[in-house]
Every structure is written in C-alpha cells, then in structure tokens.
Amino acid sequence: MQRDKRKVAQAFSRAAQSYDSVAQLQRDIADRLLHWLPPEVDGELLDLGCGTGYAAPLLRERYPQAPLIHLDLAHGMLAYAREQRPVPGAYYLCGDAEQLPLADASVDLVWSSLAIQWCEQPDRLLSELARVLRPGGRCLLATLGPDTLHELKQAWAAVDDDVHVNSFIPLQQLLEHPAGLELVRSETEYRVLRYGRLQQLMHELKALGAHNVNHRREQGLSSRQRLVRLLNAYEQQRQADGALPATYEVYYVELSKDLP
Numbered sequence: 001m002q003r004d005k006r007k008v009a010q011a012f013s014r015a016a017q018s019y020d021s022v023a024q025l026q027r028d029i030a031d032r033l034l035h036w037l038p039p040e041v042d043g044e045l046l047d048l049g050c051g052t053g054y055a056a057p058l059l060r061e062r063y064p065q066a067p068l069i070h071l072d073l074a075h076g077m078l079a080y081a082r083e084q085r086p087v088p089g090a091y092y093l094c095g096d097a098e099q100l101p102l103a104d105a106s107v108d109l110v111w112s113s114l115a116i117q118w119c120e121q122p123d124r125l126l127s128e129l130a131r132v133l134r135p136g137g138r139c140l141l142a143t144l145g146p147d148t149l150h151e152l153k154q155a156w157a158a159v160d161d162d163v164h165v166n167s168f169i170p171l172q173q174l175l176e177h178p179a180g181l182e183l184v185r186s187e188t189e190y191r192v193l194r195y196g197r198l199q200q201l202m203h204e205l206k207a208l209g210a211h212n213v214n215h216r217r218e219q220g221l222s223s224r225q226r227l228v229r230l231l232n233a234y235e236q237q238r239q240a241d242g243a244l245p246a247t248y249e250v251y252y253v254e255l256s257k258d259l260p
Contacts, residue, residue, distance in 0.1 A: 029113055036252065056090065060090075078092050180257060194245060
C-alpha cells in the first residue's frame with residue numbers, strides 16, 4: 001500500500017472548513033447517487049465517508065424514521081458534519097471502511113459518495129460491506145477511477161518519475177471479490193472541469209483535502225524548478241477555447257447482499 005491512512009485522515013480533517021467552498025463536483029456526484037436510493041429502508045442507514053455531511057438532510061428527508069450512521073475516517077469532517085448539518089436520529093462514528101466499527105448484519109443500506117477510492121484493498125472493503133449488511137441489503141457507491149486527473153499525471157510525468165497524483169483502482173478490480181455481494185448495476189461517466197490556470201486546480205485539490213497523500217521520494221530539483229516544469233507541461237494541454245481540462249472518471253455502483 002502506498003497511502004498512509006493517518007495522512008488521509010489528517011488531510012481531510014484540515015480541509016473540513018474549506019471543503020464545501022470548492023466541492024461543486026462532489027455535490028453533483030452525490031446528487032446523482034441520491035437518485036439511486038430505494039423508496040424505503042427497513043433499518044439502519046450508513047453514510048460511509050460522510051465528509052461534511054452534505055447528504056445528511058437529504059437522506060433524512062427521504063427516510064425520516066431510519067437511524068442514520070455517519071462514518072468518516074477524518075475526525076474533522078465528522079465534527080463539521082455534526083455542527084453544521086445536524087439531523088435527528090443521527091450517530092457519528094470515526095472509522096475505516098476497511099475495518100468498520102459495526103456489528104455483523106446491522107445495516108440495511110450503505111450509501112457512499114466519493115469515499116471508497118481511498119481504499120486500496122477492495123477485497124477487504126467488500127468483505128466488510130457484506131459483513132455489516134443484512135441479507136437483502138444494498139450498497140450504493142460512487143467512486144473514482146484511474147483515469148481521474150490524467151492530465152495532471154501526464155504533466156507531472158514530464159517533470160520527474162515520482163508519484164504526485166493519487167491513483168485509484170479500476171472498476172473491474174473493485175468488483176473482482178464480490179464476497180457475498182451481487183452487482184445490480186454500474187455506470188461510468190467522465191466529468192471534465194475547466195480552469196484558466198493550473199494553480200486554480202491545485203488550490204482546489206488542497207481545499208478539498210484531496211492533494212497527493214502517497215509516500216514521496218526526494219528529487220534533485222528544487223520546488224520552484226518542479227513547479228515551472230509542471231506549469232509548462234500542463235500548458236501543452238490547453239484547449240482551443242483557452243481552458244485547461246481536468247478529467248474525473250466516476251463510477252456508480254449498486255450491490256446487493258445475497259439472501260440466505
């Protein structure tokens with residue numbers, strides 16, 4: 001594994017106050033996943049990787065009686081969600097999706113938007129989802145694929161051979177280990193954001209807490225030399241209308257747990 005989960009948690013905790021100011025794409029993706037919700041649930045609902053709690057009032061409106069569990073790896077995000085978007089009948093847990101602090105067969109629906117891409121052990125993740133779901137329960141997931149920010153990866157490749165951009169696993173790898181879960185449906189879409197300057201994208205990633213959290217190697221070039229080379233390389237991708245593109249590969253997945 002390349003990622004240090006502590007660094008991931010720290011990055012998102014630090015970004016809790018700034019996240020919503022730059023998270024339009026994240027809200028749009030969550031809104032699409034919300035349209036996949038079933039008409040009703042019979043028990044507990046888990047918002048896995050709840051972040052700043054954007055979905056909380058929408059989930060509560062859809063399921064007014066269901067106990068709602070907010071779970072996130074970052075303490076700062078949980079605190080922000082509890083303070084800024086409180087909803088009745090909600091519980092807040094700090095935990096890892098690959099080691100959920102929940103009892104077996106305790107959840108009827110797992111809803112998760114742009115969280116599980118930080119997991120690098122899909123077999124362990126899916127085993128945990130299957131473990132906490134009741135038979136017949138559902139998982140609705142939105143996550144990012146490896147083509148995300150390919151323009152930024154390409155630009156950095158012209159600078160050095162270090163890992164500067166977070167990488168995410170492809171959909172087929174995510175679904176290789178169903179662990180008692182059945183694929184109901186999946187969709188892939190590409191969303192392209194547009195910027196006037198690369199610094200806008202870099203600022204946005206930092207404000208989201210989604211900047212690079214991989215282990216880094218020291219390079220011979222100074223920080224300024226690397227930045228100049230990066231800017232020049234990304235500039236080669238400027239489009240005819242004058243915009244710099246940044247692509248996000250988004251997966252939407254619905255899984256169900258087998259009935260006995």
